[in-house]
Amino acid sequence: MKLYIIGILAKILGIIIPLLLGVAFLVSAECKVMAFTQRRKGFNVVGLFGLLQPLADGLKLMIKEPIPSSSANSFISIMALVITFMLSLVAWAVIPFDYGMVLSDSNVGIPHLFATSSLGVYGIIMVGRVSNLKHVSSGVLRFAAQMVLYEVSIGPIIITVLIRVGSRNFSEIVMAQKQIWFGIPLFPVSIMFFIFRPAETNRAPSDPPEAEAESVAGYNVEYFLMGFAPPSSGEYANMILMSSLCTLLFLGGWLPILDLPIFQGISGSIRFSIKVPFLLFIYIWVCAAFSRYRYDQLMRLGWKVFSPPPLAWVVFVSGIPVAFDWPP
Structure with a gap:
């Protein structure tokens, strides 16, 4: 034991x-x-x-030297940090880096990620609840609304992959891509998932909750010194998580690009470790190349432009097996 x-x-x-x-x-x-x-x-x-x-x-x-805020409840503020940071770590329990190289090879991997990402909002809401600053409250409200919107949009995208595989286990999703990566047959939704990543992780150009111009860092404004490290580290950990999720769902995870000896000689964890930094580089390049959306533009884009296509794609992908008697 x-x-x-x-x-x-x-x-x-x-x-x-x-x-x-x-x-x-x-x-x-x-x-x-x-x-x-x-x-x-x-x-x-x-x-x-x-x-x-x-x-x-x-x-x-x-x-x-730390200087505690006089307008906030210190205990709840610290608990909010702990919740936010711990949830960013708990999500990695179901992420496989190679075949069998995973902490929990569970059949509820996708629901586990949905649950941890949803609970992460509560830590930020706690920050706004105990703060007496209008910038913090505004940033928290923006963050909560943005997370709800883009999780609603990401859900149907992941459901299309689940329909094709018939399993919620990440290892089985990757092994189902031996013949072809899902990024090719599911190219439209893979591009939408890639676009949603900055909004889901609150990174530029989709970071109005932290906009310096009108929100002066939003919910982060009261955190400084070591108090700023957990939410900031959690944000970057979520960037790595979303890049890993994109790799597992659409880029074949640890599978090689081509069935050649030169690629077969590289371990799956190394192949996985090459794909994720590549996506992170594009992540950062987008942050540097594009200016921030206004909050109303970001919400309008999410509800009116990006929400309907994933729902239509779910209907399309689920209708193919029924129409052609082709098991997913």
Whole structure:
């Protein structure tokens, strides 16, 4: 029993530690990519090519003196941080990095992700509930409405994949793509899923809840020093999660691009680790290349433009097996 518990703890640490390191260096990569798009150098002082800058920033946050907010309930504020950060880690329990390389190879992988992403809104709502600042309350309301909208839109996209596979297990979804990646037959919804990723993770150009111009960072305005680290880290962890989800659903997960010996010699986890950073690079490039939407534009785009096509695609994909007697 003790060995079983130790094994589970080792698997959990094997996920959390690389994830936290990935979050730290994703911040550095974002700054470097945005600097290159603007013909700047970005981080280049601390460590080789500025690679140790995230560690220096974390140390700076830890050694500075914290100043608690006088207008907020400190306990609820801390609990909101814990809820937000923990839920960003719990979602990784069902994400496979290779065949059999997963903490919980459950048949409820998709519902698990839906549940954790939905519960994440409550942590942000707690922040707005205990704060007396109008900018925080405005940012929280924007965040909640935006999450509801784009989760409603992402749901039908994932349902199209489930209809094709007939399983909610991520490993089975990946293995169903041996012949062809779902990004090809389901190309329209895969592009919509890619577009929804910034809105789901509250990243530019879909980040009105944190807009500096009118909301002065929104729900983050009261968090500073180490209090700012959990929500910020959770946001970057969700970026990695959404890129991993896109890889599993539409890019074949750990499967190779072509059935060639050169690709077969690479382990599945390495192939998975190549696809996810590629999607993260496009993520960051979009943030640097496009300006922020106004909040009314973002909501109108979600409800009137992006919501109907996924629903129509669900009807289309579910109607093909019925019309041609073709089991999904």
